[in-house]
Amino acid sequence: DAGITQSPRHKVTETGTPVTLRCHQTENHRYMYWYRQDPGHGLRLIHYSYGVKDTDKGEVSDGYSVSRSKTEDFLLTLESATSSQTSVYFCAISRTGAANEKLFFGSGTQLSVL
Amino acid sequence: RKEVEQDPGPFNVPEGATVAFNCTYSNSASQSFFWYRQDCRKEPKLLMSVYSSGNEDGRFTAQLNRASQYISLLIRDSKLSDSATYLCVVQTSRSYSGAGSYQLTFGKGTKLSVIP
Numbered sequence: 001d002a003g004i005t006q007s008p009r010h011k012v013t014e015t016g017t018p019v020t021l022r023c024h025q026t027e028n029h030r031y032m033y034w035y036r037q038d039p040g041h042g043l044r045l046i047h048y049s050y051g052v053k054d055t056d057k058g059e060v061s062d063g064y065s066v067s068r069s070k071t072e073d074f075l076l077t078l079e080s081a082t083s084s085q086t087s088v089y090f091c092a093i094s095r096t097g098a099a100n101e102k103l104f105f106g107s108g109t110q111l112s113v114l
Numbered sequence: 115r116k117e118v119e120q121d122p123g124p125f126n127v128p129e130g131a132t133v134a135f136n137c138t139y140s141n142s143a144s145q146s147f148f149w150y151r152q153d154c155r156k157e158p159k160l161l162m163s164v165y166s167s168g169n170e171d172g173r174f175t176a177q178l179n180r181a182s183q184y185i186s187l188l189i190r191d192s193k194l195s196d197s198a199t200y201l202c203v204v205q206t207s208r209s210y211s212g213a214g215s216y217q218l219t220f221g222k223g224t225k226l227s228v229i230p
Contacts, residue, residue: 042118042201042220043158058217090157099205099216100146105157 002027002104006091012112019078021109023091025071029104031097032074034058034066036087037108043090049074050097081113117141120202120221128229131192135224137185137202146205146216147178149187151198152223158201161187192228199223 003026013019023032033048035058045058047066055066063085065077078085091106120137127133139147147164162169164176164185175188185202202221 040222042222044220045217097216100163102160103158103218105159107157 002093004091004093004104004106006089006106006109008109009107010110012114013081014114015082016080019081019111019113021076021089021091021111023074023076023106025074025093027093027095027104028071029093029095030071031094032068033092033094033103034064034074034076035090035092036060037090038087046076046089081111083113085111086113087111117219118202118204118221120200120224122222122224124225124227126227126229127192129192129194131228132188132190133192133226134189135187135200135202135226137187137221139183139185139202139204139219141204141206141219142180142183144183144204144206147176147185148203148205149174149176149185150201150203150220152201153198161200189226192226194228194230197226197228199225 005024007022031050034046035043037043044060046060046064047058049055049068052068067075089109092103094101094103118139125133149161150158151161152158162171162176164178166178168177173190177186201223204219205216208217
């Protein structure tokens with residue numbers, strides 16, 4: 001299995017508080033992604049990174065920001081959490097972002113916003 | 115029409131049965147196709163890529179029909195361990211070139227339960 005660690009694995013927080021989720025990889029892959037998974041929806045891309053300090057928005061980026069200061073770490077921040085951000089968050093990595101390339105996923109973070 | 119559509123199931127089949135999952139996609143410019151498997155409360159993992167000529171990996175066969183924008187996955191001789199949700203994934207080029215040139219669109223998944 002690819003070396004991807006997400007932390008925390010579970011988090012309960014209150015509406016309006018800031019939350020940061022961390023993704024750490026040991027594969028030296030260039031691309032990193034944050035997805036959310038909700039009942040009734042497929043996995044949806046929040047943000048992705050194609051290198052240190054290089055990030056771009058996905059399809060559901062509102063209310064989220066990201067940072068990548070090192071190849072191995074990709075942080076997802078909810079500046080002011082809302083109940084609609086209750087979800088399972090998956091980090092994923094790919095080596096070069098090329099066509100037909102396999103994505104490796106982390107184990108996920110279950111976030112509950114009360 | 116939704117971008118990637120799958121029958122949500124659940125499909126409840128006995129051990130040893132053959133089961134087929136279908137998936138349709140709306141963007142005719144889509145280039146690459148995959149099936150991922152997701153066990154309950156786990157992360158998705160790549161099961162197989164889908165090639166234009168169709169491809170097989172043991173008990174699993176994937177087929178692509180570009181004209182109909184249709185992808186299928188056939189599982190023969192189902193095992194209890196095949197119980198999972200199967201995600202259809204379509205890859206498309208972004209509208210601009212350069213970094214992050216490809217995007218993946220995931221279907222909602224089809225749940226399979228193989229029963230003893």
